[in-house]
Amino acid sequence: MSISQAQMQSAPSLSGLLAGRVAVITGASRGIGAATARCFSAAGATVVLAARDEQALAAVAQEIRAAGGQVLAVPTDVGDPTSIEQLVKLTRDTYGHLDVAFNNAGEGHRPTALADIPIEDFDRVVRVNLRGIFLAMKHEIPAMLASGGGAIVNMSSTAGLSSVPGIASYVAAKHGIIGLTESAALDYAQRNIRVNAVAPGPILTHRLLQLTSQARDQLATTVPVHRLGRAEEVAATVAWLCSDQATFITGVTVPIDGGRLAAGA
Numbered sequence: 001m002s003i004s005q006a007q008m009q010s011a012p013s014l015s016g017l018l019a020g021r022v023a024v025i026t027g028a029s030r031g032i033g034a035a036t037a038r039c040f041s042a043a044g045a046t047v048v049l050a051a052r053d054e055q056a057l058a059a060v061a062q063e064i065r066a067a068g069g070q071v072l073a074v075p076t077d078v079g080d081p082t083s084i085e086q087l088v089k090l091t092r093d094t095y096g097h098l099d100v101a102f103n104n105a106g107e108g109h110r111p112t113a114l115a116d117i118p119i120e121d122f123d124r125v126v127r128v129n130l131r132g133i134f135l136a137m138k139h140e141i142p143a144m145l146a147s148g149g150g151a152i153v154n155m156s157s158t159a160g161l162s163s164v165p166g167i168a169s170y171v172a173a174k175h176g177i178i179g180l181t182e183s184a185a186l187d188y189a190q191r192n193i194r195v196n197a198v199a200p201g202p203i204l205t206h207r208l209l210q211l212t213s214q215a216r217d218q219l220a221t222t223v224p225v226h227r228l229g230r231a232e233e234v235a236a237t238v239a240w241l242c243s244d245q246a247t248f249i250t251g252v253t254v255p256i257d258g259g260r261l262a263a264g265a
Helices: 003-010 031-042 054-066 081-097 119-146 168-187 213-220 233-244
Strands: 023-028 046-051 070-075 100-103 151-154 193-200 254-257
Touching: 023 031, 023 081, 023 119, 031 046, 031 054, 031 100, 031 233, 046 054, 054 070, 054 119, 070 081, 081 119, 100 119, 100 233, 119 151, 119 168, 119 193, 151 168, 151 233, 168 193, 193 233, 233 254
Parallel strands: 023 046, 023 100, 046 070, 100 151, 151 193, 193 254
Antiparallel strands: none
């Protein structure tokens, strides 16, 4: 059994939760974005996948198509205003409306003390993480208003609710995403658009898989539940926040961290 098949089989049952919805997912070529694409499709949504890696994006789209889902892959650079505008336009031209968005694309940098961070690295991290989500919402929101409303979830991090040494650009961007989320939620609360964020802790994706098993085990000891999170657990939370089961929830950031923030870790 392939990793992707195992992930799809281990995902929580969300059948029908997003039936009839059209959803855009950025950063969908791997990790949490790819897991959310599979989850949304299993929940009944038509998914539009966006990322810079065209080959990896096509592979995720093929998995979803093979499982019977309806999917469109659109190579996209979220930091480029024209690219994100075209993503939303193509979604509407193809399917007629946009109902749901998971703005997940992100980028980090090597641990570096603040004064030693190259300016270009700071700009790159902010461009993808913060500016990218601003640009995405700038185009997603009018599309949703045109069809009567929708739901947006933005990807922050526990680093956006606390701090981590050595990754100041990432921390600043993730804090900024929470501010953007709250502002957008208030701006559109009376126009049937809900905007929330999620803040994952240590999730077992490609970055953590690059660590040694000993390092991962050590990291797991810092989590009160004594394990690392799964991308599918984040995906299920995002799907629920985008569904009609969460219609009274807007402007919040949901930690998905096994109790790590509560423990002060």
